[in-house]
Amino acid sequence: MKTLIEATGRGCRIIPLFLLALAFLLLLAASSAALPQGTAVWTEESWTERIEQQGEEAKTRLSDPVTFPLSDNEPSSVIMGEKSYNYSNCTAASCGSLPGNSSLQLWFQKDQTWMQYQQILAGESVTLIAHTPEDGSADLYLISYTNSSICHWSIKTLSSYYHRLRLAMQETGRHFLILSQGNNPGNALILDVLPRPSQTATVSLDLEAVRIGEAKITVRSERIKGFDVQVNGVFFSSDESDGSRDGIASFTVGAGKTQTITVFQRAGRDIVNKSEHTRSFLRDRAYTLWLA
Numbered sequence: 001m002k003t004l005i006e007a008t009g010r011g012c013r014i015i016p017l018f019l020l021a022l023a024f025l026l027l028l029a030a031s032s033a034a035l036p037q038g039t040a041v042w043t044e045e046s047w048t049e050r051i052e053q054q055g056e057e058a059k060t061r062l063s064d065p066v067t068f069p070l071s072d073n074e075p076s077s078v079i080m081g082e083k084s085y086n087y088s089n090c091t092a093a094s095c096g097s098l099p100g101n102s103s104l105q106l107w108f109q110k111d112q113t114w115m116q117y118q119q120i121l122a123g124e125s126v127t128l129i130a131h132t133p134e135d136g137s138a139d140l141y142l143i144s145y146t147n148s149s150i151c152h153w154s155i156k157t158l159s160s161y162y163h164r165l166r167l168a169m170q171e172t173g174r175h176f177l178i179l180s181q182g183n184n185p186g187n188a189l190i191l192d193v194l195p196r197p198s199q200t201a202t203v204s205l206d207l208e209a210v211r212i213g214e215a216k217i218t219v220r221s222e223r224i225k226g227f228d229v230q231v232n233g234v235f236f237s238s239d240e241s242d243g244s245r246d247g248i249a250s251f252t253v254g255a256g257k258t259q260t261i262t263v264f265q266r267a268g269r270d271i272v273n274k275s276e277h278t279r280s281f282l283r284d285r286a287y288t289l290w291l292a
Helices: 002-034 048-055
Strands: 040-046 066-068 077-080 083-086 105-110 113-115 117-121 125-131 136-144 150-157 162-168 173-181 184-194 214-221 228-231 234-238 248-254 258-267 270-280 285-291
Touching: 040 270, 066 234, 105 117, 105 173, 105 184, 117 125, 125 136, 125 150, 150 162, 214 258, 228 248, 234 248, 258 285
Parallel strands: 077 113, 117 184, 214 285
Antiparallel strands: 040 285, 066 162, 077 083, 105 113, 105 125, 125 162, 136 150, 136 173, 173 184, 214 248, 228 234, 228 258, 258 270
């Protein structure tokens, strides 16, 4: 019995030490699991560039192109005239300048649909998708049917990428958009720009609600380089869209509604360092998402 008591005594002395060690290990494991892989912080300020632009005389503007690969960014559908096709079922015969081939291409993008006709209100903007079969420069022409005026922009393009641009329209009426490279013209787009409802209309309209406006988003990271950015599942920008792998990507989104910003890197076919950030954005405000 003495031996048993001594053994039990040793056991009593050992068990507390074991429990302390076990508790410490469990606490350490729990603490490690609770540590985030990276922190995300939003900052917000007035969009100074937008305020300055609003003070200037209203005019049509074209943004700089943002490059992106077509792979994993294909449209879900393509609209040609009055017909809509699933992208996976598109052929050169049905969809003409088919996304993914080596021809000159110009499209409107709305959500995950690419089309060749769009209708907007004056002051709103449209998203253009451009592609050229050769590296170099291309010419984009905006032709007004109303007053026969022509706007011209020269853009730098890469044949292995597609390019997204934002075109803000002020002049009303029917417009035609044509992309050319060298002496080769591409397909034409039709854009109808409608005048805004008059303030003297019999029906009271909240013009601020009609023109939702935009907010500027900038994603910055010292740790993550070469990332892509999606908005609501649609590719919008990348770290390298300006030709520099600096951990910075800027773009604009529609204000007044909730948006999901997804940031991720590609490692071969794998997606790494993916994070999603959902929030609403106010009109004419500049937001910065800092990723540690």
